[in-house]
Amino acid sequence: MPSFRFVTATAAAAAMLLCSALARAADDGISDSEIRIGMVNVQSGPAAGLGKGMLEGALAVFKDVNAKGGVHGRKINLVVADDGYEPNRAVDETLKMIEQEKVFSLFGYVGTPTANAVLPIVKEMDVPLVGAFTGAMTLRQPVTKQLFNVRASYDDEAETLVAHFIEKGAKSVAVFYQDDGFGTAVLSGTEKALKKRGLAVAAKGTFQRNTLAIKTGLAAMLDAKPDAVVMVGPYAPLAAFIKEARGAGLKSQLATVSFVGTDNLVGEVGKAGDGVLISQVVPFPADDNAAVAKECRDVIARHAGGAKLGFVNFEGCLTARVLVGALDRAGKTPTRAALVAAMDGMKGVDLGGVTLNLAADNHQAMNQVFLTQIKDGQISKLR
Structure with a gap:
């Protein structure tokens, strides 16, 4: 068992200095330079x-x-x-x-x-x-x-996309998403935005993270024929989905959130992506x-x-x-x-x-969402 004892004033001062040094040392990664x-x-x-x-x-x-x-x-x-x-x-x-x-x-x-x-x-x-x-x-x-x-947040982005769809006359919205925490986060945001308007997700299709296995999810979209599809994933699988969806005759308005990596997506789909909406969380770069x-x-x-x-x-x-x-x-x-x-x-x-x-009870600094669209194989500002 460890033993404890009172120390002299000098020793106490030394101990305090040691504790102070240890406290400073606890915050690694800071030096004078x-x-x-x-x-x-x-x-x-x-x-x-x-x-x-x-x-x-x-x-x-x-x-x-x-x-x-x-x-x-x-x-x-x-x-x-x-x-x-x-x-x-x-x-x-x-x-x-x-x-x-x-x-x-x-x-x-x-x-x-x-x-x-x-x-x-x-x-x-x-x-x-x-x-x-x-x-x-x-x-x-x-x-x-x-x-x-x-x-x-993705709730902010989904709300912006759904509001745009409804404004343009959409009656049904489906979600094609990566089957993990990312995909379900945007799915949840889309469901909330639709519920506010008395609607529900018309159809769901999924794919696995770090794959291009989009065919099963695409089949669900082709069966449902929704007015609009919120796509959730990074650029590579979504580029594959867009190309195959258009080739298969899917007429739905396609959209995705900022995580897609806009510049990479546009580079991969070119004019095949014309009309795709992308919500953004930073202003238009130009x-x-x-x-x-x-x-x-x-x-x-x-x-x-x-x-x-x-x-x-x-x-x-x-x-x-x-x-x-x-x-x-x-x-x-x-x-x-x-x-x-x-x-x-x-x-x-x-x-x-x-x-x-930002504040102690709010750790999201921004809530602005900007809409862009692929046009003529380039990204353009929608609003």
Whole structure:
């Protein structure tokens, strides 16, 4: 059994200093010259464009900040790992980030199933996770102290799409979705939006994550012949679905949410995708009415080899700017608790055309949704 005893004043002071040092050491990833941030997302496989886009946009911002001296004199060091868009790998790589890489905060995860899988780790190890590329309500309600979402939710996107369908005269809406947490999150949002209007989902079709096995789900859509179909998945399987659906004569209005990876989808479907609606959670990249679009376009051009601003790297840029702003607000001697408090205080913060509204009881910074459409093999602004 361990024994305890009173100590002298000098020893007590030394013990207090030791405890203080241990408390500081508990917040890994901070040194006099560096802030280590961990990004675990999909860098390989049929959804790799999403992880690579988030990385490109975020890294451009961090490089720009570092070139200007960093945050309170500390350079941001982004450590990246590939989870292949698989929950088990996301868990393994997240544990490595925290226990081996000793990161200060996590950032820029991609996908509902992967983010859901690491949520218990984030809570248990009390490490902030900022800006996951997912709109799932499971990551928003109830509020998790350590988890901060920047983008609008899938409920917000589904509501916008359903409202548009109804406005254009649709009487029946089906859902073709990836059979996992992501797919069911958007399905749930669509069901809520339809229920508000006295409707239900007309038909459902599914496919498995990280596959292009869309034929069974497509058959369900061809049987139902709905006026509109909400498609839920990344660009590769949805590109396959769009091409086969059009080839099979499906006349339904097709639409999908932002997670698809717009630029990758357009690149794969070309004019075969004409008419497809895509809801977005960032302003149109070519729209200079939002100053943040021009700023992200410029920083990506400078620090990402002249890359063009698209929807995914735009989200990476915008999300990185939110993290940088919070790190700045966390002060010259940041702790994870200070970062959380700084994020909670970002209410009414204007990033240049988009406004953040975070609080202790609201960890979704934005709720704006923008509609776009593929036209002549290009993406265009609808509203």
